[in-house]
Amino acid sequence: MSATVADMHDSHDHHGPVHTGIKRWLFATNHKDIGTLYLVFALVMLFVGGLMALIIRAELFQPGLQFVDPDFFNQMTTMHALIMVFGMIMPAFAGFANWMIPMMIGAPDMALPRLNNWSFWLLPFAATLLVSTLFMPGGAPASGWTLYPPLVLQTGDAFPFAIFAIHLLGISSIMAAINIIVTILNLRTPSMSLLQMPMFVWSWLITAYLLILVMPVLAGGVTMLLMDQFFGTSFFEAAGGGDPVLFQHIFWFFGHPEVYIIILPAFGIISHVIPAFSRKPLFGHNAMVYATACIAFLSCVVWAHHMFTVGMPLAGQMFFMFATMLIAIPTGVKIFNWTATMWQGALTFETPMLFAIAFLFLFTIGGFTGVMMAMVPLDFQYHDSYFIVAHFHYVLVPGALFGAIAGCYFWLPKWTGHMYDERLGKIHFWLTTIFVNLTFFPQHFVGLAGMPRRIPDYAVQFTNFNMMSSIGAFGFGFSQLLLVYVIYKCVKGGAKATAEVWDNPEGLEWTVPSPAPYHTFEVPPVYTPRYGATH
Amino acid sequence: MGAQAMTTDDDNRRRKIRTNAIVLGLVAFAVFIGFIMLMGLRG
DSSP states (O other), rough: HHHHHHHHHHHTTTTOOSOOOOHHHHHSHHHHHHHHHHHHHHHHHHHHHHHHHHHHHTTTTTSOOOOSOHHHHHHHHHHHHHHIIIIIIHHHHEEEHHHHHHHTOOOOOOHHHHHHHHHHHHHHHHHHHHHHHHTTOSOOOOOOTOOOTTTGOOTHHHHHHHHHHHHHHHHHHHHHHHHHHHHHHHHSSSSSOOOOOHHHHHHHHHHHHHHHHHHHHHHEEEEEEEEHSSSSSSSSGGGTTTHHHHHHHHHHHHHHHHHHHHHHHHHHHHHHHHHHHHHHHHHHHHHHHHHHHHHHHHHHHTGGGGGGGOOOHHHHHHHHHHHHTTHHHHHHHHHHHHHHHTTTOOOOHHHHHHHHHHHHHHHHHHHHHHHHHSHHHHHHHTTTTTHHHHHHHIIIIIIHHHHHHHHHHHHHHHHSBOOOOEEEHHHHHHHHHHHHHHHHHHHHHHHHHHHHHHHOOGGGGGHHHHHHHHHHHHHHHHHHHHHHHHHHHHHHOBBBOOOOOSSSSSSSSGGSSSSSSSSSSOOOOOOOOTOOOOO | OOOOHHHHHHHHHHHHHHHHHHHHHHHHHHHHHHHHHHHHHHH
């Protein structure tokens, strides 16, 4: 099959971009170009959001107020979260989706290339608008990324601009989701059945449905905030018959599926990396698909576990507690399947595999603390403490971000045609993994001991752990410069990558040359499952 | 399969892509508007 596909490409790779220079990127409709744009944008935003994290950690290095005033500190926690969630990790996975989904399903491009261009180009403007709120009178929103009223309504002139930025980011995500669903359902090579699709494609299909379900709810919620502020409604204002808790319900009906929107594509990437370096097919492919769908469904019925402390009927607490704990089952299926994939495999430990294995261990730590917090009586203790900061950073950093970094190392040779520097990659891995634990592990202890989150000052007994955490954060931040260097070096040159890159990995993307030609699969390829699987 | 048939296939596929995209867009818009209206009505 690969010979046929390679022959097919020989006759086509004279097609390059229509435009050159800046126009190539501004008017990009090619999925690979747009994927690159997304990934570069995400990398830039990683450092913008990271800088804010370092301001937070510098302030928390010791008790007392050091560098910033408390209001600016709160602006930093809010903007750090909004930028990392909407500006960094979601665009990063959209970049992977753009690059890899058409190649994995044998499609020539995304189904709606011009919509794709628009999805991307909304992002830099939305992100600039969001960051510009820092320079407006009254500063950026300082209510936390959850934007709870009435606190968020105290934001100065920046309020409508921040809301508009969130609208734009939402529109971008919804358009990307529509594009991904339509591409997968309509442009898949006819010889590939739905269940035969690779896990990354499956995770993105499910994620895209989640996006279409919940992003409009966030847009509705923030629009209601806007109406309360400027048009005299009182959706969330008790004095007018509204209820501020309603916003929390709306926000978390979006917010909880959002965390799965972030993590599911990472699961997809890990499901490719582990089999490739174990030299075995993914254990229980179909079970993985059903588990992913199950996680996505459950994610929509657990939102109020973020709100146990606002007070709710006992039946509500019980429902949300048990529904939340149920998520551990499909997640456990995935963790055990990845482990079973490695079992008796011929393992090698290249950088993507190292990140994938670290993902398995560290994401599981975040998952376990999640189950702890699902329990109502325990949540009353942990709520709004640094324990929760530790929990979600374990899920998002060594979880989602490590998934993205693993994917980046895994597919860089396919994108650039060069092998990355393995030695530097491994150094990057070890620095990142050591520092990420140094940053976030101590936060469990200070949280359990009672240190609240989103506070610029703290009691002296928390000093030592906070110092460790701050040192870890700076180490982690600077280690990521190494990632930029590795990518730069790989783009510029290096050992030539073969079409397969790794040791005989499965998937259509490895049948095209490296770097992948500008246009791939103009004729649908014939897909034959490697292992004779009936899935 | 002749050229004519291929064109019809392509047209059908284009129509299907467009329909799918519009339906998904409408679903998103309906969730957005429906949600606000629902919240407005509950008082």
